Amino acid sequence: MGGKQSIPKITSQDRAILDLKLQRDKLRQYQKKIQVILDREGVIAKTHLAAGQKDRAIVALRRRKYQQSLLLKTDGQLETLEQLVSTIEFSLVEVSVLQGLKQGNDILKEIHKEMNIDAVERLLEETHEAREYQREIGEMLSNSLTTDEKDSVQEELRQLQADIDMEPATDIILPMAPITHPIKQRNTESASGEEGVKVPITA
Amino acid sequence: MSLTTHTTTSGFILPSIHSAPPFFTQQPNPTTQSIATDQWIHLIQAYARHNRLFVLRVEDAEISGNDWDEVLRNERINRKLLPMHLTQILAKMVFSNVATYDPPKQTRSVLLYWRLPDEWAEVLHSWAVSTAQLNTILTFYDITDPPVKSELSGIPVSLLRKAINILVKSGRAQLIGVADGEGVRLFSGGR
Numbered sequence: 001m002g003g004k005q006s007i008p009k010i011t012s013q014d015r016a017i018l019d020l021k022l023q024r025d026k027l028r029q030y031q032k033k034i035q036v037i038l039d040r041e042g043v044i045a046k047t048h049l050a051a052g053q054k055d056r057a058i059v060a061l062r063r064r065k066y067q068q069s070l071l072l073k074t075d076g077q078l079e080t081l082e083q084l085v086s087t088i089e090f091s092l093v094e095v096s097v098l099q100g101l102k103q104g105n106d107i108l109k110e111i112h113k114e115m116n117i118d119a120v121e122r123l124l125e126e127t128h129e130a131r132e133y134q135r136e137i138g139e140m141l142s143n144s145l146t147t148d149e150k151d152s153v154q155e156e157l158r159q160l161q162a163d164i165d166m167e168p169a170t171d172i173i174l175p176m177a178p179i180t181h182p183i184k185q186r187n188t189e190s191a192s193g194e195e196g197v198k199v200p201i202t203a
Numbered sequence: 204m205s206l207t208t209h210t211t212t213s214g215f216i217l218p219s220i221h222s223a224p225p226f227f228t229q230q231p232n233p234t235t236q237s238i239a240t241d242q243w244i245h246l247i248q249a250y251a252r253h254n255r256l257f258v259l260r261v262e263d264a265e266i267s268g269n270d271w272d273e274v275l276r277n278e279r280i281n282r283k284l285l286p287m288h289l290t291q292i293l294a295k296m297v298f299s300n301v302a303t304y305d306p307p308k309q310t311r312s313v314l315l316y317w318r319l320p321d322e323w324a325e326v327l328h329s330w331a332v333s334t335a336q337l338n339t340i341l342t343f344y345d346i347t348d349p350p351v352k353s354e355l356s357g358i359p360v361s362l363l364r365k366a367i368n369i370l371v372k373s374g375r376a377q378l379i380g381v382a383d384g385e386g387v388r389l390f391s392g393g394r
Contacts, residue, residue, distance in 0.1 A: 007374060015379065015381050016387040018340050018381050018384075019381055021341075021386065022384045025345070025384075137320070
């Protein structure tokens with residue numbers, strides 16, 4: 001019976017609404033009854049008139065009029081009742097909207113509590129410190145090279161520079177840009193042959 | 204006389220067996236009788252569903268001029284179902300749970316289950332969902348006589364109560380009682 005938990009308790013509010021609705025139903029049923037009487041009196045008046053009993057027909061019609069006025073009155077009452085019921089139901093909706101807002105607000109507050117400005121500042125500061133610390137470590141590590149190592153680094157640098165200086169000395173034979181319009185097959189064959197020669201040199 | 208189907212004024216098609224005179228008399232052979240009774244039950248249920256009739260009384264076979272005339276009598280072959288015979292059919296219907304004596308403890312009037320109470324419960328629930336009446340307090344009158352006609356219009360309160368009780372058991376409804384009457388609140392419920 002897990003479903004039982006989701007069933008709300010019957011409050012006095014619910015009972016009041018139900019009472020109102022039952023009253024409304026009673027009025028509706030009453031109207032139905034009056035409508036039946038109305039129709040009946042109409043028929044009676046007609047038959048009396050057909051039988052030539054004018055005064056009795058008039059009595060029936062008078063009764064009919066009275067019932068009609070009753071019907072009008074109950075219409076008014078029914079309207080009031082229905083308005084009341086709708087108003088109550090709408091207020092209930094409003095209450096639930098309010099509760100929703102309240103809950104949302106509470107949650108927002110809670111989240112803000114976890115995330116106050118001090119904490120954010122502290123967090124940022126810590127991040128900053130950590131970065132600073134990392135930088136220091138980096139510096140320390142780069143400074144911890146021995147003079148020998150420094151020398152070898154310098155040597156390597158010189159070597160690299162020398163390599164670069166040497167490179168322009170070697171003749172790089174670049175392929176010539178074609179000066180004629182490409183002709184099918186034969187031209188492409190010779191072009192690929194030329195490249196085949198040059199690749200080893202550039203490498 | 205050839206046996207043909209017959210369409211009534213309400214648009215219900217009576218089966219050809221309804222034009223067979225023996226159909227209206229009790230058969231001495233129990234096997235034949237049982238088959239005829241089954242046919243009767245089938246016919247009664249179909250007719251009730253077609254015309255949204257909820258109650259069948261033995262009285263309906265005794266006197267004419269009611270909702271069941273078209274089925275319980277066949278003027279074309281001058282036959283009618285005898286009250287005794289109907290009583291037995293009703294007994295079998297109650298026995299096979301397609302009807303129940305209502306009010307209980309008598310055998311002259313039954314509530315027809317052309318939808319079983321479980322099915323009515325589903326109908327009620329889906330009606331409440333489709334008309335957005337979940338979590339609202341409804342009176343029985345709201346359900347049996349809604350401003351917009353529904354599947355549940357005119358459902359007898361005793362049958363409605365059964366359907367509601369089924370929903371209550373599965374946690375999808377809640378009965379509220381006050382001095383003046385009763386109401387029900389439906390929930391979307393688990394499932």
